[in-house]
Amino acid sequence: MLVDDSAVIRGLINRMITPEPDMEVVASVGDGHRAVEALDRHPNIDVVLLDIEMPVMDGLTALPKLIEKKPGLKVIMASTLTLENAEVSMKAMKLGAVDYIPKPTSTREISGGQDFRDELVSKVRAVCGRGASVPGAVPGAAPAAAPATAQPAATAAAPAKKPLYAGDLSLRPASATHRKPQIIAVGSSTGGPQALFEVMNGIDPGVQLPIMLTQHMPPKFTTILAQHIQQAAGRPCAEAQDGEALQPGRIYVAPGDFHMTVQVEGTGKVIRLNQDPPENFCRPAVDPMFRSIAAAFGDRVLGVVLTGMGSDGAKGGKVLVDGGATIVAQDEASSVVWGMPGAAAHAGICTALLPLTEVAGYINKYVGEGLP
Numbered sequence: 001m002l003v004d005d006s007a008v009i010r011g012l013i014n015r016m017i018t019p020e021p022d023m024e025v026v027a028s029v030g031d032g033h034r035a036v037e038a039l040d041r042h043p044n045i046d047v048v049l050l051d052i053e054m055p056v057m058d059g060l061t062a063l064p065k066l067i068e069k070k071p072g073l074k075v076i077m078a079s080t081l082t083l084e085n086a087e088v089s090m091k092a093m094k095l096g097a098v099d100y101i102p103k104p105t106s107t108r109e110i111s112g113g114q115d116f117r118d119e120l121v122s123k124v125r126a127v128c129g130r131g132a133s134v135p136g137a138v139p140g141a142a143p144a145a146a147p148a149t150a151q152p153a154a155t156a157a158a159p160a161k162k163p164l165y166a167g168d169l170s171l172r173p174a175s176a177t178h179r180k181p182q183i184i185a186v187g188s189s190t191g192g193p194q195a196l197f198e199v200m201n202g203i204d205p206g207v208q209l210p211i212m213l214t215q216h217m218p219p220k221f222t223t224i225l226a227q228h229i230q231q232a233a234g235r236p237c238a239e240a241q242d243g244e245a246l247q248p249g250r251i252y253v254a255p256g257d258f259h260m261t262v263q264v265e266g267t268g269k270v271i272r273l274n275q276d277p278p279e280n281f282c283r284p285a286v287d288p289m290f291r292s293i294a295a296a297f298g299d300r301v302l303g304v305v306l307t308g309m310g311s312d313g314a315k316g317g318k319v320l321v322d323g324g325a326t327i328v329a330q331d332e333a334s335s336v337v338w339g340m341p342g343a344a345a346h347a348g349i350c351t352a353l354l355p356l357t358e359v360a361g362y363i364n365k366y367v368g369e370g371l372p
Helices: 007-017 032-041 059-069 083-094 107-111 114-127 192-202 221-233 286-297 314-322 340-346 356-369
Strands: 047-051 074-079 099-102 164-166 169-171 183-188 211-215 237-239 251-253 259-265 268-274 301-305 326-330 352-354
Touching: 007 114, 032 047, 032 059, 047 059, 047 114, 059 074, 059 083, 074 083, 074 114, 083 099, 083 192, 083 221, 099 114, 169 352, 183 192, 183 286, 192 211, 192 221, 192 356, 211 221, 211 259, 211 286, 221 237, 221 251, 259 286, 268 286, 286 301, 286 314, 301 314, 301 340, 301 356, 314 326, 314 340, 326 340, 326 356, 352 356
Parallel strands: 047 074, 074 099, 183 211, 183 301, 211 251, 237 251, 301 326, 326 352
Antiparallel strands: 164 169, 259 268
């Protein structure tokens, strides 16, 4: 269902979706009130593309009503790239929206925007569990909606002489005498904000390590994301600044449109931002962050890969674990899209696949039990 007060925009988006063999627009309405009513006439709706600013009933007001009427409905927010809309989109994801898509500011940009069309189609397909049509996505790593109860974690026991298996996935044995990490590195994408709020909220105050975090988001959105993470985590969090020194107990968010890396300078380690070409079709991307952290910290790293489309983080994660670091990933059952964590799992670089509710606890235990 398309929900936008502009009939022209709804028509343009309809023409983008109609050629897709596995998608059909079954309802197109101009405000949130009509969207709620439309669910009675079209109970087969899987995804709603929901505008924010509309007359009668705006998107943020309509969102909980839509989800209440049809639990499990996948709602993608559509908004232009303003700080105000980024704030509303972040609130919407806290209320149950699964993702957002930056909407071009004019009908000309939408009608001629192949990037917008590709992102829209990929996200709709991904949140429905049909795989993402994004180059680099992992074949067979189909996403799944989170059930009411998460599945038990699959963890490689320590010490272990052979890899353990979760289905066809090989888990790396955990080190029997791992050294305490000096940094935590987190990568996420689709469904990431909600996952990040929960994980960061659950990390113990005593875990006083720098946390570097790359979430696939455009400018302005990462500014608001950092503010919301700070509220959830109860520790300082902000977009990273080029040249700033890493400090314990702080969370650094990669700014939209910049890769975030770290490098050794003298006796300290500083953040470096760059606009090198996108990797895995993303900037910021997780892979360059992971690679730079591997070079700067060696084996004293705990990497975390959360829900997201595509395969970003798998190659950089391989560099991390080859240097002796440990990586854990969110499991399929609790992921909005099991692309990124699935890619890491299929690459054989994970020590554990964890329900979202257990990720923070694993971090706390891993950091607390490590050797100096």
